[in-house]
Amino acid sequence: MRAGPLSDSEIVKLLNSEFVNAWLLLSDLERPIRSIHTEAGRRLASVALREFTFPVESQVFSSTGGVLEQLDYNALLDVGPDDRSRRYFEFLTRSLQPKAP
Amino acid sequence: MLNDHFRRWPRRRTICAGAFLLGVAGVVAWITSLLANRLELQAYWEPFKESRHNFAREWSELRNLKPAKASAVYRQREFEVFLPSPQTSVGEPWELDGSRLLPFLKQFHPGATVELHHGSGSAAGAFACLRARNDRFDEIAFRVHAEFVMSDGQSFYTPAQFSGTLLFDRIARRVKRFHFYLPPRNTNIDVNRFFPIALVGDQQLEQVSAVDVGYSPRMELVGGDDQFDEIVWTESVSYDDANARLARRFYQFLEVRWRPWDEAVAESRSTGKPIHVVVLLGTLDDESC
Numbered sequence A: 001m002r003a004g005p006l007s008d009s010e011i012v013k014l015l016n017s018e019f020v021n022a023w024l025l026l027s028d029l030e031r032p033i034r035s036i037h038t039e040a041g042r043r044l045a046s047v048a049l050r051e052f053t054f055p056v057e058s059q060v061f062s063s064t065g066g067v068l069e070q071l072d073y074n075a076l077l078d079v080g081p082d083d084r085s086r087r088y089f090e091f092l093t094r095s096l097q098p099k100a101p
Numbered sequence B: 001m002l003n004d005h006f007r008r009w010p011r012r013r014t015i016c017a018g019a020f021l022l023g024v025a026g027v028v029a030w031i032t033s034l035l036a037n038r039l040e041l042q043a044y045w046e047p048f049k050e051s052r053h054n055f056a057r058e059w060s061e062l063r064n065l066k067p068a069k070a071s072a073v074y075r076q077r078e079f080e081v082f083l084p085s086p087q088t089s090v091g092e093p094w095e096l097d098g099s100r101l102l103p104f105l106k107q108f109h110p111g112a113t114v115e116l117h118h119g120s121g122s123a124a125g126a127f128a129c130l131r132a133r134n135d136r137f138d139e140i141a142f143r144v145h146a147e148f149v150m151s152d153g154q155s156f157y158t159p160a161q162f163s164g165t166l167l168f169d170r171i172a173r174r175v176k177r178f179h180f181y182l183p184p185r186n187t188n189i190d191v192n193r194f195f196p197i198a199l200v201g202d203q204q205l206e207q208v209s210a211v212d213v214g215y216s217p218r219m220e221l222v223g224g225d226d227q228f229d230e231i232v233w234t235e236s237v238s239y240d241d242a243n244a245r246l247a248r249r250f251y252q253f254l255e256v257r258w259r260p261w262d263e264a265v266a267e268s269r270s271t272g273k274p275i276h277v278v279v280l281l282g283t284l285d286d287e288s289c
Helices: A009-018 A026-030 A039-051 A073-077 A081-096 B002-008 B011-036 B076-082 B098-105 B239-250 B261-271
Strands: A020-025 A057-061 A067-072 B038-046 B071-075 B093-095 B125-133 B137-145 B147-149 B156-159 B162-169 B174-181 B189-200 B203-215 B218-224 B275-280
Touching: A009 A081, A020 A026, A020 B261, A026 A039, A026 B275, A039 A057, A039 A067, A039 B261, A039 B275, A057 A081, A067 A073, A067 A081, A073 A081, B038 B076, B038 B174, B071 B076, B076 B098, B076 B162, B076 B174, B093 B239, B098 B125, B098 B137, B125 B239, B137 B239, B261 B275
Parallel strands: A020 B275
Antiparallel strands: A057 A067, A057 B275, B038 B071, B038 B218, B093 B125, B125 B137, B137 B162, B147 B156, B156 B189, B162 B174, B174 B218, B189 B203
16 A cells, blocks of 8 residues: 555645544554553544454544544455555545535 | 804795795785675574464464574675765665675575565665765665565565665775664564465365564674774764655655654644544554555
8 A cells, every 4th residue: 555545646645735644553553552642542543443444444534533434455455556546535535525414 | 143044044945934924924914804805794583573463373484583694704895785876975865786685685594585575565675875974984874675485485574674774984995884684663574474275264265375463573684893883974864864765765655744643633633634544553664564
C-alpha cells in the first residue's frame, strides 16, 4: 500500500489538504497504555481496534470520533495495481461526503 | 674497530646482510600496508525474539539463525561502494549499487539478496547520504533494504531496513569505522514461510505462504576504531535529518504529513478535519510489514 495508493500524488495531495494522517501498530492498539498518552487518544484507539480487519486496514474517523469509512487491505489486493489508487481515492472522498442522519 | 668489523665481514657478506635487512623492512612495510588496506568486521545476530504467530518457537531454522561468518576481513576497495563522488555535497543522497553490498550481507547469511520478494509492493534499493565533512574525514550515512532467502529457497526473512554509518579518511584513503545494523525497534522483521502442503482446518492446501512479524534485538556488522568520536565537522546535517532524507528516497508516501496518534487526535478536534489512520502489524516506513 505504501508503494501504491499512499504514494499516488493525487492521494498525497488529498490526504494533506483534507485529513489529519496517522498510522498505528496493532500492538499499540492492543496495549495503548504503553504508547498512547492521552485519554482521547486511547478512547479512539479502542474504536480503531474494535473495527480493525487483519492484517492492514485504513480507517477514517470524524473529528468527534465517529467511524466514517473503512478499507480492508485485502479488498485492495483483489483489484489490479492500476485500480488500487482509484479505489483508495474513492474511499477517501466517500468519507468526506456528508452522511445521512 | 670498524675496520676489524669489515675484516671479519667480507664485502660480499655485508652486501647480503644489507639486502636481507632491506628485504625484511620491505616485507614489514608490505604487511603493514596490506593490514592497513583491510578492515575486520564482527557480525552479531540475535534471532527472532518475539513474534506475533510464534514462528520463532515452531521453526528451528529461524530460531537458530546466526552469522555465517562471525568475523570477516574486507579490503578497502570493497567499501568504495559507499563512497560519494567528489562533487557530492553534505546532505545530498545518492543511490548505491546493491550488488556490491552483497559481500557484507552474506556475512550474515548466504541467502542474502537485494531483490525483495514482495516485488512492486516493496521498496528495494540502497541509498547513502554524506552526513558530515571536514578537511580530512567524510561520514556517510546509509540505508539498505535487503532480505534473506531461507534454506527451502522459498521462504524469506526480511529485516525492516539496514541503517549505518562509515567514517572515511580522505587523506589516508582508509575506512576508519563501519557500522551496518538493523535498528532495534519492535517490530523489525517480516517473515514469509512457505509450506508445500498445509492443513488449514479440514482442508489440505498446496503451496501456502504464512506470515509472521517479529523482533530481532541485534543484527549488525561493526568494525574499526572508536577513537574518532570527537571529530569536529565543518559541515554536517544531523543523523535524524540524514535518515529522513534517506527514507524519502525509498518512500514517496512520506510526502504525506503523518502525525503521532495523540497529536492527530488533538489536531482533528481543533481543526474539525477527519482522521485518516492506517492500522497495521509492522511499521509503515520500513519493510517490516
